[in-house]
Amino acid sequence: MVDRSSEITGDTIVSEQDWLRRLDRELNQAQYEFVTLSAPAILGLAGPGSGKTRALMYRAAHLIKNGVPPGSMMLLTFTNKAAGEMKERLEKLIGYLPKGLWAGTFHSTGARILRRHAPLLGRTGQFTILDEVDSNRLLRQLVDSLPFKIDRDGRNLLLKRRFLEKVISRHRNSNLTVEQVILEYYPRQVEYTELIERLGRMYTERKRESNSFDFDDLLICWRDLFRDHPRVKAEYRERFRHLLVDEFQDTNRIQAELVDQFAGAASICVVGDDAQSIYAFRQAEVKNIVTFPDKYPRCQVIRMERNYRSTPEIVSLADRSIAINREQLKKKLYSSNPPGEKPVLVQARDVYQEASLVGYLVGELHSFGVPYKEIAVLYRSSYLSSGVEFELMRRQLRYRTFGGLRFLQKGHIKDVTAYLRVLYNPEDRVSWQRVVTLQPGIGEATFETLWKEWSRFPDRLQAMLSGKVSPPRGAAGWERLRETYLDLVTPGLTLPAMIDIVLQKNYDAILEKSYPDQFEERRQGIERLADYGARFASLGQFLDTISLDDSIYSDGSLPSTDRGFLTLSTIHSAKGKEWEAVFVIGLNEGQFPSSRIDSSLVEEERRLFYVAVTRARRYLYLLSYRQDHRQWGAAPLIPSLFLRELPPETYQVLEPDPEF
DNA sequence: TCCCACATGCTTTTT
């Protein structure tokens, strides 16, 4: 019997010299320094394609090779995709994913910590994570339940465009008061300040009663947990001696505060690129990365400026574009790759010609030997993808989309998960309401009455199963629901079996009635959810994963598992990725930069453009079109500011054949 | 109080 841990230790000792030689061979000087440096704080400032995630993972591997227990390391990043990337690379580097290592998004790590200490925050470990749809519903109910009437205009104003949600979230994420947020972003609505403060307090209380947290809470309550419970904080400071944070430019104030909690106890190593900060709409603060060295006095700053990804032509175009931004840390990005073709600008007649040009050029690239999986089409907003999607379908090319419409946020999928959520967390009012009001004859008002009656029982699920509560009307639907749950509480059910019960006993009939023409399609979506659920050992794990990671897409498979597919992606979702050939479409003024942003955000949009073009290794196509038939005002479009301002020597123009 | 039919307006971007 071989003890696996000693095997690894043995391996470490034997290969230490090999490992150092390998670092020397595979890293440049800046990277080598970054990986092997020992300091209380390290900032890796790195341009696109300079291998910053790679360097960060070499650092993690290096620590492990030097005997640092993986259980004392925490790897954090912002998106699920980046988190997946980190784990994948680390596993490739050292051959296995170390046990005990914490690697994930800030939000999933927050959820993990909060589950362990939930009672300190008035929750149980089975708390529900509310997504935006849920929390908006909750707020909507609170507005309607105010003990006084607000006039219709006021109600509309509060609920339209997620105004209320945004004010509360901004306030909580920024440490500004509600009044300051309103004065800064919505000065005309200042009269609503008190009302919003009141609703904010009601919202906090309602979440506690429902044993749930929203996305913001996963970070804010984590911070507050450490603030209010020094012993808990000490426990984590004791355990985690190395924090490694990727994409640090995308952190918001709360996330930066969370990292600060470990100051002095752990070595804190962050990497990022201020020029790729594209999450301001989520209160990401570039200043977190800019001021990092000031905040941590003995901080070492390493610059990684050599680009390994792209041709000099692409790097030059990107560099000239980003240079127009005034707010940035100066970096001198350079590529020593062999020269390639200049990026190509194409102005199409309309969205259809743009799409067929993409289709045609994809075919050309493929015939030159560029595999489909090395080609990506990127866009500012997900609705811009439909033209190209249609064209690819016509050409029978397989593709995969990232970003955009959420599979899990579709009504019927949320319905099915609500049935399961209340099993796990019977206090979950939002989900109960969803399930109960689905039944014919039961609406909001009936649910309110029922809920009051129901709350007299210590366990809502038991109370329902025993038949001790019933709504004032809609008895038939309630009874069917009760029978469904009698089956669902059978011990040992798999997730597909549970979903099957929900469908057979209750939801199928409801679905058919509400979507007579889309019944089959939606039902198939639910079946894919069931298939996906089969891989989970427990309901809790399944619910946690689908609340925090929306990466099951409408085709039901997971990203990055298949080869031979083209990629269609929003630019946000493409961050951190690279392809041999990249098309950026819809580069029209009004679409990108989006016309709904105010002028102060143009630099952010330019950073987004910068992210888009630096995804390409050898071939870059920038497409715009003159006419949009889809919009009402068929005013001619002009090319994006980001194309117009490019120096002509950075690109070549391709004139589409008018016959095409 | 609920439900259906119709109108509206909306599309950033992620957790």
Place this chain on the structure above:
DNA sequence: GCATGTGGGA
């Protein structure tokens, strides 16, 4: 083109 909002009838 699709979810959410409104209004009248049961």
